Amino acid sequence: MLNRRTLLTAGAFTVAGLAPARNSPTSPERRGYTGDVQRLRGTTKMFADLDDQYGGGHARTAVAAYLTRDVAPLLRGTSGRARQDLLCAAAELTYLAAYMAMDAGAHDLATRYYISTIRLASEAGDVVLRATGLRSMAVQAAELGHHTEAFDLAEAAASSLGGRGPDRTRAWVRGMQAEAAAGVGGRWDALNLLRQAEAQLERADSLPEADWTGNYRRESFEHQTGLTLTQLGDHATAARHYAASMSARRPVERRTRALIGLRAAHAFLLTSAVDEAAAMVLSLGTDVRSISSARVRNQLRQLRADWQPYRSNAQIAAADRLVTSA
Incomplete structure (x- = not known):
């Protein structure tokens, strides 16, 4: 990086x-x-x-x-x-x-x-496009576990904007700052940044489709909240935010629905909400295995490893059959 x-x-x-x-x-x-x-x-x-x-x-x-x-x-x-x-x-x-x-x-x-x-x-x-690239590099760093780099890149994205750009885009960057702050142990900073991102999103006056990048929606914020809370170890609350994000996704967002749905299932599993975890995977149907995404495959691999102790649960067994036979 x-x-x-x-x-x-x-x-x-x-x-x-x-x-x-x-x-x-x-x-x-x-x-x-x-x-x-x-x-x-x-x-x-x-x-x-x-x-x-x-x-x-x-x-x-x-x-x-x-x-x-x-x-x-x-x-x-x-x-x-x-x-x-x-x-x-x-x-x-x-x-x-x-x-x-x-x-x-x-x-x-x-x-x-x-x-x-x-x-x-x-x-x-174009400061917005520049910030877009920096923010997405922060996402990449966070997903690879490079939390200090993710924090620096998210800060660089915010610095690049310098308070400019649509509220929707600024909320998008601020939300990533929250996730990155959580990754380096800044609990209160992360929660405060989430509140700021939500306030900016609520006062955004542009339509979500107005710009191809920085197209931040409420369901995107729910996902980012889930990611932030996961970093903070609050898996029960994270699961609810992931589920809210996944359920609000449009049908065309098949890859995103699959990825967030698996993250929701994993968060449920970590809180021993086994039936909820299985139901979430079953709701995704065959998309989980048919989408060409290493991120989806990796999330699925981690989920299946962690639900092995629950294989006697009928719902987990059904979910496992679905994702291995699709």
């Missing part, structure tokens, strides 16, 4: 960050126009929808190929006013590539994509 100083001083983007692999064919540079930006954003949305439904392991190589063969030549060939919009659109796609790589378990690659996101956003002067 990069240290905070490296991230805060990340300079202008260089196309080396999106260079194709050795011996891969390269495309000649070309100038980009408004239509190219619209096409790029449309393609990003299409890939984001696939990621939501099928996980980061699905279509990840297609995103990488599109970045190197279509986006990089545009960045090499575009200057002037058109470049800023193109940089922002490229940063959004690079951010998606990073998130998909992280979800697929390719963490070194994900980190490189996140760095490219931050540099693209920095050159474009």
